[in-house]
Amino acid sequence: MLIDSSGLSKVKDSIKAKIFLGQEPNAELIAILTVYFVQGILMLARLAVSFFLKDELHLSPTQVSALLGVVAIPWIIKPVYGFISDGVPIFGYRRRPYLVLSGILGTVAWVSLATIVHTSWAAAAAIALSSFSVAVSDVIVDSLVVERARAESQADAGSLQSLCWGASAVGGLITAYFSGILLEHFSTRAVFWITALFPLLVSAVAWLIAESPIKKDSQDINHNSFTIKHKLGQLSKAVTQKSIWLPTAFIFIWQATPTSESAFFFFFTNELHFQPEFLGRVNLVTSIASIFGIWIFQRFLKSVPFRVIFGWSAILSATLGLTLLLLVTHTNRLIGIDDHWFSLGDSLILTVIGKIAYMPVLVLAARLCPSGVEATLFALLMSVFNLAGMVSYQLGAIITYWLGITDTNFESLWLLVMITNLSTLLPLPFLNWLPAAEQQPETSTLQLTLTNLPELLPEIDTKKTQVSSN
Template identity: 65%
Template sequence: MSCLNARARKLKETLTEKLLFGNEPTPELLAILTVYFVQGILGLARLAISFFLKDELGLSPAQTAALLGVAAIPWTIKPLFGFLSDGLPIAGYRRRPYLILAGGLGTAAWIALATWVHNGWTATLAILVTSLSVAMSDVIVDSLVVERVRHEDLENAGSLQALTWGTSALGGIITAYLSGWLLQQFSPQTLFWIVATFPLLVSAVAGLIAEEPLHAIEISEAQPLGIREQLRHLWEGMRQKSIWLPTLFIFIWQATPTADSALFYFTTNELGFEPEFLGRVRLVTSIAALIGVGIYQRFLRAVPFRVILGWSTVFASTLGMTTLLLVTHANRAIGIDDRWFSLGDSLILTVMGQIAFMPVLVLSARLCPPGVEATFFALMMSIWNLAGLLSHESGALLTQLLGITDTQFDRLWLLVIIANLTTLLPLPFLRWLPAAEPTLPETPAAIEFSEPALQPVASSQ
């Protein structure tokens, strides 16, 4: 019996170390990972939405880009959800009811897309609500992650973020190919019905959150002070140079125009990529995201943020120019098939993007003051998402100005060049990022800044 117990303990230790990156398995961790997994698995409808907007609603590339930008609005007001979660308990609980509400909203919105959405305006509203559902649940689990991260030692720094984002990527992998294959077999509305079941998982695991209910007297007496304290902590945090400078860098870095919507129309209308093949591309990018998480977790956790973000930006911009070969059909002249070229390009660019994204998550989480984790982390991530909204809207404006439509792609090459070159704009401001890994400061001002050190990642390990 003792031998069996020893083997069981050994197996648990191995699984904890290898599968969970050293994080102790608990019901709450299961709930957290389930929410992130659902975020990834909702990608099953991503292609369905794109084809729904393009083919069934007849929207142009610029209109689609603008709509997708507007749909990101809930992610730019995440601090509001943080305030609600931190300062307005429901039935005495700060976390569980909001997860239940988020799941219900998500299911209702996907059902709406499957039934009564028949024009751009109603599509925008329904997609806004699906985004609201995910953003709200994301704030809740982010707050739980941040609370745990504050107690990590430097040896395990970033392990929980790597695990959660890896779980999200795993959900994406499971549904990536299916997203195209199912769309080849069924209508977008059928996929919306299928996806409507997933947010219910978020509601189902809410009870696993380790949370003690507040008494009615505690809620009525403490909330006004709690909200004032949240605002004070937020103001004290954001006025710190060590927070607003990195935040401004991230904003500039993420706000540059994107050509994604125009490229989707080009690959489907000009190159004739079917939903099934685009599902393969999504499978490749989901695997690439996991590879990026693994590379960061294994090799780059100790590398300064400046080095990772600086060099990944340069590499991504340079490699992004290879898309010119596809949009000008030059890849055919050198004997590379459109499909193989698209797969390889997506793989490399996604790995680079995920490597760059991981240190942003780690830095944002480790700067959060205690007591307002949900609100503060949500504020920093909402700034990131506001930049993403501007990226979509500026891309939509450029698409319109360049005369790119669902059939006219003569100037798509110029949009690709502009989109890639503008990603280099934040490089002169690398010194706004911390010079080294923060050591769990009590106050954000404890992070030290010095002159930039842009050097190859390999030489910094």
Template identity: 70%
Template sequence: MNVSTSGFATVKNSLTGKVLFGHEPSPELIAILLVYFVQGILGLARLAVSFFLKDDLGLSPAEVSALVGFAALPWMVKPLFGFISDGMPIGGYRRRPYLILSGFLGALAWVALATVVNSAWSAMGAIALSSLSIAFSDVIVDSIVVERARKESVGDAGSLQSLCWGATAVGGILTAYLSGFLLQHFSTRTVFGITATFPLIVSLVAWLITESPTPEQANWTVVRQQLGQLRQAVSQKAIWMPTVFLFLWQATPTAESAFFFFTTNELGFDPEFLGRVRLVTSLASLLGVWMFQRFLRNVPYRTIFGWSTVISAALGLTTLLLVTHANRALGISDRWFSIGDNLVLTVMGQIAFMPVLVLAARLCPAGVEATLFALLMSVVNLAGLLSYESGALLMHWMGITERNFSNLALLVVITNLSTLLPLPLLGWLPPATEQPDGSAGSVPRLPTVPVALDFDPSASKHLEQPFMPDLVTELVNTANREAEESILLSED
């Protein structure tokens, strides 16, 4: 009995120290980790959504691009979710009820996709509802984590965030390949039905979150204070000028949906192979994060934005070899070329996008870090919507359809070269990696940024889908363990 008890204690201590970074495995901690795990595992339906829009609904590349862009709207108003949660408690509780509600909304969205959705408009509504569910739950669980993280010692700072985002990474890894494997053997609606069960986990574990009732009036006082500080911050030239640059840099058109149609309809890539590519690019993105952290973290913004934009545009043009089938003349098969090209482009794309997050974090002055960071990333998300819609317009004008790819090469050239347009405004960026007040800032958690269908030829932009958090965007934060960012309002 003593040996058994001792063995159990040893296993528990090892789990607590090595896996949970010193945090006791309490029911609340398990609940928090499961919420993040669900965010990652929802990637199970990523490919299914792409094929559903293309094959089941028969949408054109331009229509898919336009639909995906509008479905990302909830990610552009995440600060609003923070205001609602802080200022409008339900039954005196600001976290638990909203977490329960978001889980039910997510399940409802996926059930609808699995059963009654039969048109583009209903698909956009269901996908947007799923997007809203994830965005709102992300706001709530981030706020809970930040509240708990404030109690950590200096030596343990960031450990809870790293643990949580590691849980999302595990979910993303598990579904990177399975997303294609399941779709190879089951229908898209079956995959949606399976996915619908996961948001319910969020609703169930929300009851394990420890929360005390809070006075409603006090919350509205915090909201008013934050709004005043926010107005003062965004009026500073040192903040709005870099923000405008980031907006323009992300708003150039994308050819993502057209390229997805090309790889599936023209090249005949099946879902199982696309799942393999997702796994490879997920690992490649992690490599890009490591390279940025190891070699480029302290490079001035103007330098890294300038060179990464130019190099990414040049590398993006290598996609022309696949579009024109020139790779076959070189003796490289379509599949091997796609894997290699996506690997290189993803590494470079991650390196190019990392400064966006660092800059956004360091633009935030003390007192409104969380709210202003959420606002800045919402601006980037809005730029992503314009990128999709302008890309859809180009596809329509150029006559690119689900079977006509004669102008795809020209579209790839236009979308890649257009990323160079904001470069004359590089002077609007800070000359060094400092905050407006001159102090060094810490890198926050990489937010959920809306993107994209698989096989993005312009990988320097949009690293994630709006309705499904992906592996890479969550792993960034593990590399930045000192980060303490919440997209919810800070509380005194």
């Protein structure tokens, strides 16, 4: 039976409009979405990494927290990758070779974890290499998205970034539950083997990127050198402005408060005996809660002043986070609430609040970027945010050590809960560092915010705890 050509055309138009949000589903778009999808699906190994560090390498909560902070370094120097890819083409190409290389390095990292890693130092190196792989591919694919977004009409503004975020979210949702259930049937190293396959997808689709080779002559070299020096000059001028560095300092303080995440992972698995399947279920619930929190912000709170959102989210997070004291002291059992249900509900609520509080960070960071250096300064601001995250883990590790919390001793965990939750109130005296009057970001700024959303969703921390570890 022959298919009517007009009917086939309508189906294609419908797919383009509803699935691809009006974007032409060509090979390059598929490649871009695949890279974002892989970013989300790499969460498959998040629980495996935590159990590997705890059970096979026998690290303490303090050591795990310190290690997770160190492996964030590749994200802190992320702007450097952009300068390198722009200024140092490989075989005349600025995009394809770097994507191929990032995919290969990612696979090497996960294969190493599956085979030759037997010490904490080796584990830190392998996990950092995996982070480096994702960070490099993210820089490259972000640049491709920005280039394509410039050609969008006003009616389609933001659709490409939303599509990219959706691809990452789908990958994350698929793996959220399976990250736990796989550990019920396979070893952590087997999960690493499975994860090692996905970075190769990035290398494979790199060849679908439409890119022409650059003819590198002396004039191009001088132009690139001038461009880099000019942007560095603009960047230096921007970061010295009080209107930029004061809000950035607030964001740093807000994110750098200590976290109890690693200690709670040990508490959940060693004290409460939560199984990987349940932890995967919590990952799924919190992933959905993340999307719900973002929807609440976009629907109801995006016009609310930054000071109001940050202030109330800090107070609510600190107050509701203290409910973990009921779990730590097992008081929840006395009032008839099962450990599993209490942990699930607590993680869900704190995740929603965390996402609502985090979205203004993206909007504020994008709004601070002056014209001509938007992408570079935005990447730098996000690097500052990641640096604060590393400080958060290190402070958490130090406090965990001081309190004598180990893989079996949780007597002082209640005090860690008090410290980490009440510390979220520390940024409140500095609320006046934020802009007093908020305005909606321009279209280009909003696009920049949405572009960087996929990479940052896994990094968002409510500053309390999740039942899983990053």
